[in-house]
Amino acid sequence: MDHFSRISMFSACLQVNLKVQHRTMTTSPEHTDIAIIGGGPAGLQAALTAGRVRRQVTLFDDGTYRNATVSHMHNVLTHDGTPPADFRAAARAELTAYDTVSVREERVETIERDGDAFRLTLKSGSVLSAYAVVLATGVRDELPLIPGLQDVWGDLAAQCPFCHAFEFAGKRIGIIGAAGAGHYTALMGPIAGEFVVFAEGQELPEGATTDAPIIEARMTGIDRVGDGLRVALDDGSTEDVAVLFVVPTLHQSAPFATQLGLELNPSGAVRIDEFGRTNVPGVTAGGDLAHLAAFPMPMASVVMATAAGQMAGHSAIAGLLARS
Numbered sequence: 001m002d003h004f005s006r007i008s009m010f011s012a013c014l015q016v017n018l019k020v021q022h023r024t025m026t027t028s029p030e031h032t033d034i035a036i037i038g039g040g041p042a043g044l045q046a047a048l049t050a051g052r053v054r055r056q057v058t059l060f061d062d063g064t065y066r067n068a069t070v071s072h073m074h075n076v077l078t079h080d081g082t083p084p085a086d087f088r089a090a091a092r093a094e095l096t097a098y099d100t101v102s103v104r105e106e107r108v109e110t111i112e113r114d115g116d117a118f119r120l121t122l123k124s125g126s127v128l129s130a131y132a133v134v135l136a137t138g139v140r141d142e143l144p145l146i147p148g149l150q151d152v153w154g155d156l157a158a159q160c161p162f163c164h165a166f167e168f169a170g171k172r173i174g175i176i177g178a179a180g181a182g183h184y185t186a187l188m189g190p191i192a193g194e195f196v197v198f199a200e201g202q203e204l205p206e207g208a209t210t211d212a213p214i215i216e217a218r219m220t221g222i223d224r225v226g227d228g229l230r231v232a233l234d235d236g237s238t239e240d241v242a243v244l245f246v247v248p249t250l251h252q253s254a255p256f257a258t259q260l261g262l263e264l265n266p267s268g269a270v271r272i273d274e275f276g277r278t279n280v281p282g283v284t285a286g287g288d289l290a291h292l293a294a295f296p297m298p299m300a301s302v303v304m305a306t307a308a309g310q311m312a313g314h315s316a317i318a319g320l321l322a323r324s
Contacts, residue, residue, distance in 0.1 A: 038136030042287030042309030051098030069154030182208030
């Protein structure tokens with residue numbers, strides 16, 4: 001073989017080798033110990049918990065938050081009245097002290113089992129592998145289709161009296177839906193100056209009582225008037241209230257429960273055990289998207305979400321230890 005032939009053969013082999021290396025580099029996913037999906041209180045706390053023991057953590061935050069329309073959060077010790085965005089920013093700042101924690105403002109599209117790990121595909125098309133997954137994506141509130149309700153949600157319309165009622169002490173409080181009227185009026189009795197219930201085609205549950213007047217006419221619109229709300233009814237009348245309370249229908253805000261085959265509670269939330277573990281080994285969950293089977297619905301609050309995130313983080317770490 002002459003000198004030119006040897007050079008040509010070497011060049012061809014080098015090109016093939018480079019192509020193989022390129023394919024290997026582009027198809028081998030980035031890896032982390034724990035992937036946390038969701039940048040609210042549960043996800044942030046799970047990241048802090050894992051970072052404290054120097055586990056490699058990647059937290060994905062796509063900017064979706066259930067309390068995005070809320071101006072101030074309450075019932076959170078040392079943070080009562082803090083804007084949720086400020087709380088998240090402070091938490092993100094604290095996470096920068098932990099060199100094994102990475103926060104990425106990206107959307108995860110799919111999660112699937114990949115051997116003894118999980119494969120996450122991002123909206124950008126890139127792929128990440130993780131030994132453990134913590135779901136903290138929260139839920140989405142579906143409100144009754146009443147014009148104007150969505151516009152005041154999180155401000156002058158809410159679900160949680162512990163988070164939202166104190167500021168309306170002595171004022172007229174409206175309840176949307178007779179089904180929840182007994183509970184709401186009993187709980188907020190020491191707060192409200194007066195109640196009015198908009199039945200919206202519902203009846204009081206058996207055994208439930210309320211002294212509040214119940215209006216059978218349907219709501220046709222909600223408008224801001226001064227510091228409160230004016231409710232228009234289909235009989236032509238109106239009712240003024242300071243705030244409205246309603247129980248929304250909950251939906252998973254992300255598709256991962258379906259993708260991973262997670263067991264759900266009747267509420268639609270992911271079923272977890274006392275340690276935040278789902279029915280799929282390696283997947284834990286915390287925050288509004290999950291609750292124990294003994295609970296009727298998620299115990300939705302910043303404090304409860306934070307505690308659940310810590311437990312989910314602990315359990316993810318325990319799963320990693322079991323692998324070693």
